[in-house]
Ligand SMILES: NC(=O)c1ccc[n+]([C@@H]2O[C@H](COP(=O)([O-])OP(=O)(O)OC[C@H]3O[C@@H](n4cnc5c(N)ncnc54)[C@H](O)[C@@H]3O)[C@@H](O)[C@H]2O)c1
């Protein structure tokens with residue numbers, strides 16, 4: 001059986017670290033692509049990573065390039081191309097620059113890897129996925145965004161830190177856009193099977209939810225020169241794994257929702273089953289009244305951003 005071919009567009013912090021996690025888990029052969037102006041940088045990172053293989057013990061071929069010909073017929077393409085935010089910026093401030101980058105990248109992917117699944121990581125996430133699907137024309141189930149795995153991981157980490165338990169025992173779900181309106185769901189959060197609401201009081205949980213919501217900004221404030229990449233890359237590699245190993249993971253992703261949750265044709269974070277056919281199912285839950293209100297607020301924010309992007313690209 002042939003190895004999966006995984007292309008990562010954008011060999012910066014998130015892209016190169018995603019390549020690292022994918023190679024270390026032997027998910028397939030990896031092509032790391034960046035713009036020609038970066039000259040040999042992707043080649044250097046790829047060669048460096050290859051030289052870790054005898055130590056870590058993985059058999060993945062890793063190619064660094066600026067030529068889309070090397071990405072031909074990829075099974076999965078991850079888009080991390082674009083600028084990250086700096087302190088004082090919101091993800092939405094990246095819209096104008098990254099919409100053009102994601103458009104250009106997707107046109108190339110459409111031409112070179114027509115059967116690929118696309119995982120978008122560039123921000124502002126939900127609008128960028130919408131654009132990648134529109135430009136590629138790929139079936140909506142084969143285009144998705146990474147945000148929920150990361151946001152849930154932050155939420156799970158903070159709960160484990162608070163309770164002094166293993167992160168492995170914390171299970172959680174989170175919905176909505178990748179922004180300040182994201183909706184962590186205490187009703188779907190448990191620790192060793194015990195509802196989290198039985199282990200900590202409501203006000204402490206609300207503080208943790210708020211920290212998870214602002215988790216990206218917290219890292220930006222500490223790094224100062226860019227945004228988070230270790231956890232975002234690990235989250236992206238988990239999605240790649242779900243596809244190339246047909247894992248049928250039930251995880252939160254930015255997925256296309258039309259009738260689902262009454263969203264009406266937008267990408268937004270929802271629980272999905274992720275396997276070799278991409279988003280194989282959007283899992284619909286009965287939301288509480290509060291969750292419905294919060295989710296709708298988040299969907300409205302995503303819609304506003306997509307409209308702003310369409311206007312920008314048309315002007
Ligand atoms: N969805 C998430 O959870 C999440 C998490 C972290 C970062 N991000 C986003 O991911 C993006 C990348 O972040 P980063 O920290 O890796 O930034 P970075 O600056 O380290 O890397 C971005 C790379 O993209 C490359 N690039 C720019 N235009 C390109 C093009 N047209 N084709 C190919 N490559 C191109 C740049 O040369 C650079 O190497 C940002 O938009 C950031 O906001 C999203």
Ligand SMILES: O=C(O)C[C@H](O)C(=O)O
Pocket residue numbers: 084085091123150178215216217219220227228232
């Ligand atoms: O916060 C950012 O700008 C990057 C990313 O979306 C994150 O949540 O870490």
